[in-house]
Amino acid sequence: MAFEPPQRLVRALGETAANGDDWLERLPEAARRAVALRELTVERVQVPGGRSSLVLLVRRADGTPAVLKLAPPRARPESERVALAHWGGRGAVQLLEPVAEDGALLLERLHPEMSVRSLPEAKALLEAAGTLRRLWVEPPRGHVFETVAGRTGRQAEAMRASAGADLVPLVDAALAARAELVAAPPEHRLLHGTFRQSKVLAGDRMPWLAVGPDPVVGECAFDLARLVRDRVEDLIASPSGAAMTRRRVKRLAESLEVDQERLRGWTLFRAVESGARARRVGRPQDAELLLEFAAWL
Template identity: 35%
Template sequence: MIAVPDRFAAETIARQGEDARPWLDRLPEVLRGLCGYWGVEPDGQATHGGLALVVPVRSGEERYAIKVTWLDEDTRHEATALQRWAGNGAVRLLGEDPVHGAMLLERLDETRSLAGEGHDDACEIVGNLARRLWVPPPPSVPRLIDEALLWAADAHHEWDRVGQPVPHRLVGRAVRAHIELTSGGYRPSLLHRDLDFTNVLAGRREPWLAIDPKPISGDPHYELLPLLRGRFAELGNAAGLRRRIALLADASGLDLARSREWALARAVDEWISAVGRGPAGQERAAVVRTVAEWLAES
């Protein structure tokens, strides 16, 4: 029997409420059935992120991983993106059970991510990797333009609802960016949307591969904010942030000014959202607030 880690269960219930408890209760039996379906057996302890449980499995000498995800609007298109990439820059999808939100994946080294590599090397690696991921998008993934215009229409209301934590001038600038930057000047691409240093793991087939996409179709310049709030303590100050975004834009072939404006717009979005989550969002709010303020200086 595959045990569900207590922390994963507690975090899932805290986030999703009691509706998640039946799903958690069924997970061991679901995983047992998936192992039988794919002809594999458990090969170690389950690990987890915020939304998914990952179980190392094997068939003979071949090693894989089964990932079972709590499905929501951010996660339900993950398999579609992995199918589109077909292992080019991302973990390879080997099988899918959409009913249970499950995937059979090649196994990567979860103990080694770009979070542990030298700063400049990590920026160059992830920038080059991102270029490979920005391919023509499948028609079924959500569109950034739709989400951006919806956010712009509701931003001031949401800002007011959570107590106006962001300077009004930054809210206005973010609203304009969401409207203007989606109006043209880019080729829609398949975006990872959560590409940060921890979501690039060491592999055997390739040195580094992306995991855990929350895919969307849109402007590649939208992609960089997670890489600015990741390894945040290493930035030090606004100059450190400007240096990092310049490294990332150069490695990924992006226009620096457009990348900065999208990063600021996303940071304001996340700042308002994090404040709205109360104590659970305090740490994220502090980081994206600083990122937004530093970007506004440049």
Template identity: 30%
Template sequence: MTDLHDFATAVPTDFREWVQGRPAEPELSGDDWLARLPHWTAECADAWDLRADGPVWHGVCAVVIPCHRAGEPVVLKISWPHEEARLEHLALQHWAGRGAVRLLAADPSHWAMLLEPLQHDRNLNDVNLLEACEVIGGLMRRLDRPATPQFTRLSDEIDRWIPLCRNGSPLVPRRLTEQAASTLEGLRDGCDGRLVHQDLHFENVLAGEREPWLAIDPKPLSGEWAFAVAPLLWNRWTEATRADNLRAHLRLRLGVVAEAAGIDEDRALAWSLVRLVTNALWEAQEPHPGQTELSQWITVAKAMTE
């Protein structure tokens, strides 16, 4: 494919099937978004003078198209409209390529960004686990900077999560939900103000040309970096299940990241418990909760408390 105006047939089938029939987001339903996607892609191609250069690939919530602009390789990313992606371009603008993928241009009305190319098939899953944790801790240090007022504040999320935990669910142990609610009350002070990548796990760090590793897909908020450690506990799960002592294995991950990032290990532990319990509660609210996911959230949460 060389012409982004022919994009209609290029969306990967598995991604199309994931989007189709999804309920309406604040912007569009899944079917409406797919219908508009070829037009949006063509408009971005015209505005940024792009020529496609290779097959379309995708993450969980976006399509990504390798392109050329004036002979230089670039990447066009168009996200499924959802709240966590709304200010992704602004976070990347603030980081300006220091520890994160470089933003070249953005069109928020189309949920589109033009980015530097990275090696999308090489991430930190390919690196020794503890070395990968150190890399991510180092990226946390590099990405740390004051948050601007546009970003959601972590303290505002606390106001939503405390009632969620107090209401609980028959599918989630009550001692965990009560401990999470109590923990949240003690985390409010000092939890806002830093621009945080809240989904900085192993697959969201890709190999680059100008730097060995760069963060992608930030899902930004105004918070504290201790909040960002939790995804490193539930990813690369197979390695955790093979550990002789799950609790020791997960606590080692947390400790390595906290030391490399220069963050307080106790707060990282507390925030990890909260995120695991709230994940379990949200899963429990689904019409057909995934038992595998629910069991994993609960298992890791217990490892944070025992």
């Protein structure tokens, strides 16, 4: 079977590829080796799939359905492996293979066609928030996960370097919010890192389970901030979008017991960072939506 990467993955990795990075070229052969090593039967490549990995729907030698995930080193698959092992299936997809020399992840099969995003908005937010709460645990002792301060520090430098004159006020506000937030975080928990409604899939073992973490250690409000802007296109299209956004911040902060102002600050920073990055890599429509959303905060 040919393991051609979906175009969504090719485009996304092309935005961040460094010179000399031939991971995509080596991917078909790497996938064949990973399948053979585990004696898997491939049903199909998941399409459109994710933006940072190739996902194969497979069956193990005993017929059990599973998922094989291959990601480039810059997507930090080993960090994902350690986080999934630490969660042990509580709120997240179950890791089926604790150690793998080739870096591939063998995971329990969920239902990729059904994410929380398919639910009505209010129900989707409720279910997503409940899933996220289960992931906020003490990190493993001696962990080497990236910190919120470290990750956002790198992002802040990129924002400063690439912001055009029209973005300076928003970037300045986002950077000021970050500086205040990282100075005194209220807790240090293991966080999903890229949590949103589409990262919560229906399962058999539990109704909803999170997938695709890019784990980081820091305060819970950072993780929740990405959820605030879910369905941003619907918020922007609504005449009351700004008011709806402020109500969403308040409702999510109260339901998950995080400080509302800290959630607002991280939502601002993450929206501006994502908008500036979208503009930098040539996605002007995404950038416009995110930056308009950020201006409401």
